[in-house]
Amino acid sequence: MAWYEADCQIITKLKRARDVKKKSRTIFCCQNCGYQTAKWMGKCPDCDQWHTLVEETRVQRPAGPAGTLSSGGDRKPVPIDTVELDDEYRIHTGINELDRVLGGGLVPGTLVLIGGDPGIGKSTLMLQAFYGLAEAGHKVLYVSGEESLRQLRIRSRRLQTVSENLLVASEIDVAAILNMMSAEKPAVMVVDSIQTLFNPELASAPGSVSQVRESAVQLMMAAKQTHIPIFLVGHVTKDGAIAGPRLLEHMVDTVLYFEGDRNHMFRILRAVKNRFGSTNEIGVFEMKEGGLEGVENPSELFLSERPADVPGSVVTASMEGARPILLELQALAAGTSFGNPRRTILGLDQNRVALLVAVMEKKLGLNLMGHDIFMNVAGGVKVGEPAMDMGIIAAIASSFLDKPVFDGTVVFGEVGLTGEVRAVGQVEIRVAECRKMGFKRCLMPENNLKRSVDVRGIEIVGVKTVGQAMEFLF
Numbered sequence: 001m002a003w004y005e006a007d008c009q010i011i012t013k014l015k016r017a018r019d020v021k022k023k024s025r026t027i028f029c030c031q032n033c034g035y036q037t038a039k040w041m042g043k044c045p046d047c048d049q050w051h052t053l054v055e056e057t058r059v060q061r062p063a064g065p066a067g068t069l070s071s072g073g074d075r076k077p078v079p080i081d082t083v084e085l086d087d088e089y090r091i092h093t094g095i096n097e098l099d100r101v102l103g104g105g106l107v108p109g110t111l112v113l114i115g116g117d118p119g120i121g122k123s124t125l126m127l128q129a130f131y132g133l134a135e136a137g138h139k140v141l142y143v144s145g146e147e148s149l150r151q152l153r154i155r156s157r158r159l160q161t162v163s164e165n166l167l168v169a170s171e172i173d174v175a176a177i178l179n180m181m182s183a184e185k186p187a188v189m190v191v192d193s194i195q196t197l198f199n200p201e202l203a204s205a206p207g208s209v210s211q212v213r214e215s216a217v218q219l220m221m222a223a224k225q226t227h228i229p230i231f232l233v234g235h236v237t238k239d240g241a242i243a244g245p246r247l248l249e250h251m252v253d254t255v256l257y258f259e260g261d262r263n264h265m266f267r268i269l270r271a272v273k274n275r276f277g278s279t280n281e282i283g284v285f286e287m288k289e290g291g292l293e294g295v296e297n298p299s300e301l302f303l304s305e306r307p308a309d310v311p312g313s314v315v316t317a318s319m320e321g322a323r324p325i326l327l328e329l330q331a332l333a334a335g336t337s338f339g340n341p342r343r344t345i346l347g348l349d350q351n352r353v354a355l356l357v358a359v360m361e362k363k364l365g366l367n368l369m370g371h372d373i374f375m376n377v378a379g380g381v382k383v384g385e386p387a388m389d390m391g392i393i394a395a396i397a398s399s400f401l402d403k404p405v406f407d408g409t410v411v412f413g414e415v416g417l418t419g420e421v422r423a424v425g426q427v428e429i430r431v432a433e434c435r436k437m438g439f440k441r442c443l444m445p446e447n448n449l450k451r452s453v454d455v456r457g458i459e460i461v462g463v464k465t466v467g468q469a470m471e472f473l474f
Contacts, residue, residue, distance in 0.1 A: 027056055029204075029208065030047065031054055031209055032049045035047065041053055056204040093106065095132055096296070097283030097294035100283055100323075101283040102271070102276075102277060103277015104277065109228065110275075111223050111232065113194075113232045114232070114256040114269075115233075116236060116257060117258070124291050126233060127156060128161055131161035133165075133187065134164075135163055139167065140165065140187055140188045140190075141168075141180070141186035142167065142190050143168075143169045143170075143190065143191050144170055145191070149168060149169075172196050172206060173200070174218055178219075181222060187228070189230050189231070190231035190232075190233065194232045194234050195212060197211065197212070199214050199218075212248060213247060216251055216252070220252070253273075255273040256270065259382055266379055268285075269283040269284075280320065282325075284301070286301070298323075299327075300437065302379040303327075306378070311398045311401070312333075312395055312396075315328055315410050315439070316390070316411055317410055317412045318387065326410065326433060327377055328377070329375065329377060329388070331373065331375050333371045333399040333400040335372075341373070342373070343372075343373050346376045348388070349384050359393070364470060366400055375392070386414040387412045387430075389414050390469060393469070394443075394469070406441065410430075410434045411469075412424065412444060421465060421469065423447035424445065424448065428453055431455075431458065435458045441459045443461045443463065443469060444460065444461070445464075448462065
């Protein structure tokens, strides 16, 4: 009978393996964009990247009854005006710059994705923010898939972020994290990082498109059901985009990007998506020995080392969300002996600068084709606002003519292809920031003067064309 029972066990295992094989299928998934195909190809037809298709095994789950995919709540649609709406409540992290970027604090049930280059300070900011929440009396949970508990304790001691309300865990299993979240019921949770999470039901490795997508969906549903805000720390690719499927940024409520150079002391936290606040809002941090420290007055910090009466240096006013920031644009126009002059641009849109150089050659008669042009935004900030156009033209012209712009002058305005200077928005806030920083003169589009602008303590000069601006500046 022993041999009979052994044969039965073998037959049972073979049947189970056959059933699993029938329910599973092999596909090839692009690790860059998420494109799926039944056969391997060297080049992804969707994103045109080579050698990104990886074989994955998917288990086909039986379809359940209607409504099984619901995340809870009423399944019957209701009129929107009958939905109960309480007063908006936000959780403050204790870091003013982070709260500013989030739109005033954390909304219950929100899912926030924060990405940035390695070593730029993502985990440091999260640990400091969670320490602030813990000190305010909130029980918070920090889940790390990259560090052990001992490593978290060492980093927390260095940053002086030790609190009994700050719970830490080292886990990559999504189911275990959700069980932990259900048992502890924290006020806020962070997962560092989303690329390390693993779902045993999927055969692919952690960090693959399917793993990242499935893990994010489960965490999103948990956040909406429990009303617990969740931070997801994400890795970025060499192009600067968050690794994994683009769907990840569509699922979350807020997407934050950390900008800046690891060798630079300034860090810029920018909101590129925010369902509960202003988009394109930024927070400025300074990296110090004890961690990241918020900068309350970025204009003063960015202009602290600005040289006076130097050709090629111009101050301009940029709007980052609802905050005005004065920045220094630096340009260097040097002669070249090569047929194709160089255009090296840092912190600005290279195509926009090339367009403005062509306008200067056509409308101002400056022979810039025989000069290399180098441009930089002091402080490592990246800006793309059209109001920077006049500042770019003034900086290049100042370097080319070897004449400095009068000290105490701020220049801003959008420039068109015909050389006209177009009006920009939020002029009153820009002028107020210039006056606050001690500037005496402001060059702006003439059409903006039709609006009520407080001119007390500062001289306002309006121009219609770039030619008028050059006559005034030089």
